[in-house]
Amino acid sequence: MTTKGDLTKARLAESMLELIQTSGYSGTGLNAVIDHAAAPKGSVYFHFPDGKEGLGVAAVDLAAKQFESLIAEAAASAGSPAAAARAVIEALATIVGESDYRLGCPVSVVTLEMGAESERLRQACASAFESWIAPTAALLETGGVEPAQARTLATVVVSTIEGAVIVSRATRSTQPLHAAADVVADLVDRSRQSAGGTR
Amino acid sequence: MTTKGDLTKARLAESMLELIQTSGYSGTGLNAVIDHAAAPKGSVYFHFPDGKEGLGVAAVDLAAKQFESLIAEAAASAGSPAAAARAVIEALATIVGESDYRLGCPVSVVTLEMGAESERLRQACASAFESWIAPTAALLETGGVEPAQARTLATVVVSTIEGAVIVSRATRSTQPLHAAADVVADLVDRSRQSAGGTR
DNA sequence: GTCTATACGACGATAGAC
DNA sequence: GTCTATCGTCGTATAGAC
Numbered sequence: 001m002t003t004k005g006d007l008t009k010a011r012l013a014e015s016m017l018e019l020i021q022t023s024g025y026s027g028t029g030l031n032a033v034i035d036h037a038a039a040p041k042g043s044v045y046f047h048f049p050d051g052k053e054g055l056g057v058a059a060v061d062l063a064a065k066q067f068e069s070l071i072a073e074a075a076a077s078a079g080s081p082a083a084a085a086r087a088v089i090e091a092l093a094t095i096v097g098e099s100d101y102r103l104g105c106p107v108s109v110v111t112l113e114m115g116a117e118s119e120r121l122r123q124a125c126a127s128a129f130e131s132w133i134a135p136t137a138a139l140l141e142t143g144g145v146e147p148a149q150a151r152t153l154a155t156v157v158v159s160t161i162e163g164a165v166i167v168s169r170a171t172r173s174t175q176p177l178h179a180a181a182d183v184v185a186d187l188v189d190r191s192r193q194s195a196g197g198t199r
Numbered sequence: 200m201t202t203k204g205d206l207t208k209a210r211l212a213e214s215m216l217e218l219i220q221t222s223g224y225s226g227t228g229l230n231a232v233i234d235h236a237a238a239p240k241g242s243v244y245f246h247f248p249d250g251k252e253g254l255g256v257a258a259v260d261l262a263a264k265q266f267e268s269l270i271a272e273a274a275a276s277a278g279s280p281a282a283a284a285r286a287v288i289e290a291l292a293t294i295v296g297e298s299d300y301r302l303g304c305p306v307s308v309v310t311l312e313m314g315a316e317s318e319r320l321r322q323a324c325a326s327a328f329e330s331w332i333a334p335t336a337a338l339l340e341t342g343g344v345e346p347a348q349a350r351t352l353a354t355v356v357v358s359t360i361e362g363a364v365i366v367s368r369a370t371r372s373t374q375p376l377h378a379a380a381d382v383v384a385d386l387v388d389r390s391r392q393s394a395g396g397t398r
Numbered sequence: 399g400t401c402t403a404t405a406c407g408a409c410g411a412t413a414g415a416c
Numbered sequence: 417g418t419c420t421a422t423c424g425t426c427g428t429a430t431a432g433a434c
Contacts, residue, residue, distance in 0.1 A: 005417085005418085022315045022316075023225075023312065023315070023316065024223060024224070024225055024308075024311060024312030024313075025223070025225075025226075026222075026223055026224075026225035026226035026312075027224075027225035027312055027313075027316075029408070029409060029410080030409080030410065030411090031408075031409080031410095039419095040418075040419045040420070041411095041419080041420075041421095042412090042418070042419045042420070043418070043419070044410095044411095045410095045411070045412075046417080046418070046419085051410070051411065052410065052411090101314065101315070102314075102315040104310075104311050104314075105311075107369070108307070108311060108362075108365050109223075109308065109311035109312060111303075111365050111368055111369040112223060112303050112304075112307060112308035112311065112365060112368070113222065113223030113225075113226055113308060113312070114223075114226075115300065115301075115303075115368045115369060116221045116222070116300070116301040116368075117221075117222065117226075122368075122369060122371075125369040126369045126370045126371070128369075129366050129369050129370065130370075152378045152381065152382070153378075153382065155363075155366065155374070155375050155378045155379075156359060156363070156375075156378050156379050156382040156383075158362070158366065159359055159362030159363040159365070159366050159375055159378075159379055160355060160358055160359040160362055161362065162361070162362035162365055162366065163307075163357070163358030163359055163360065163361035163362030163363070163365075164354075164355070164358040164362070166307050166310050166311060166358070166361055166362075167328050167354065167357065167358050167361065169310055169311070169314045169315075169321075170306070170310040170314060170321060170324040170325045170327075170328050171325045171328065171329075172321075172325070175354070176354050176355075176358055179351040179352075179354045179355050179358075180354075180355050180358055182351065183351070183352065183355040183386070184355075187382070187386065204399085204400085228426070228427060228428085229427080229428065229429090230426075230427080230428095238401095239400070239401045239402070240401080240402075240403095240429095241400065241401045241402070241430090242400070242401070243429095244428095244429070244430075245399080245400070245401085250428070250429070251428070251429095
């Protein structure tokens with residue numbers, strides 16, 4: 001059953017996730033989180049006994065699931081791996097642009113800020129990236145790319161997307177993301193052909 | 200002339216740059232910076248009247264110059280644009296790996312943490328990215344790629360590198376950077392051919 | 399002009415009231 | 417079990433001694 005406490009816990013993780021995107025991990029104070037979640041301060045330590053670190057892990061896990069869903073939906077509705085990749089990146093371009101370049105990838109920023117300081121957070125970020133690379137590689141394999149190459153290419157695709165979001169935010173332009181969409185779609189399409197897939 | 204004060208100022212910027220890479224911008228306190236630079240606390244506000252923000256801008260500018268030099272050296276010594284791109288990325292893989300995955304791109308993390316909060320820092324980051332994209336595009340043009348496509352491709356190349364550094368740090372493996380090196384080198388080489396360059 | 403001592407606020411975390 | 421009041425620490429910034 002879903003108790004009221006569970007809802008509070010979910011709201012806290014969602015708030016943390018949202019604030020991390022605009023202010024980073026260190027820049028997001030617990031006061032801001034409980035304020036945004038409309039939760040009392042003590043409940044943070046009730047639901048997340050490890051404090052901020054546990055809340056951060058929950059936020060990263062949540063982000064992983066959300067983007068994983070976006071990938072799955074694009075893979076299901078798009079006609080080809082290349083089209084799916086393009087759809088995902090264009091969706092991100094819309095999100096980033098419509099947020100006035102305030103939203104970015106929470107996993108990237110937590111990796112960069114805390115990867116060297118918290119092993120728990122670093123592992124959570126590694127798992128998040130893996131949860132995006134694996135389905136991307138699987139999608140490429142359905143296009144006829146051999147497993148090893150699919151994994152390599154999927155890693156690069158995810159890296160490119162992460163980087164493009166950052167460059168887009170810095171330049172306040174969706175051009176880097178659109179450029180990434182074009183190049184990645186072309187790259188995915190080409191790999192399918194060169195691997196001897198359905199041609 | 201170079202006064203002692205100028206050296207202190209440079210050391211402060213270098214220390215800020217180094218610490219940002221492992222702990223992020225918000226996670227780096229001025230106390231840690233002056234400690235690392237072996238400088239008295241007041242000199243921060245003497246050399247950087249705007250405080251932490253000014254110091255952050257100096258660190259980002261410094262990072263921009265350093266990586267710009269790496270690109271220029273690779274472009275000068277490598278035999279082709281593709282080889283230059285590979286050399287740059289492999290050099291990054293060495294740096295990231297040998298630092299035990301503690302060093303990353305300071306411009307990325309400042310963009311993600313402060314891009315939405317400080318216009319000055321955001322612009323410094325945008326300038327940094329531009330200072331890497333422009334010479335990369337120029338290099339691609341020497342390979343026969345037309346200007347517009349060179350710019351697009353250069354943006355994607357820089358994005359991919361930024362993202363690969365992040366994924367490498369999260370997974371504690373240089374594999375994402377090596378994968379990026381392979382794919383980017385191939386991409387650069389292909390663009391040269393498809394554009395009707397020296398074949 | 400350089401640097402030390404300090405002010406003031408926000409942080410994460412906890413103890414204990416309800 | 418849920419929340420409020422508070423503690424100690426560290427943050428940035430500054431005032432003033434040298």
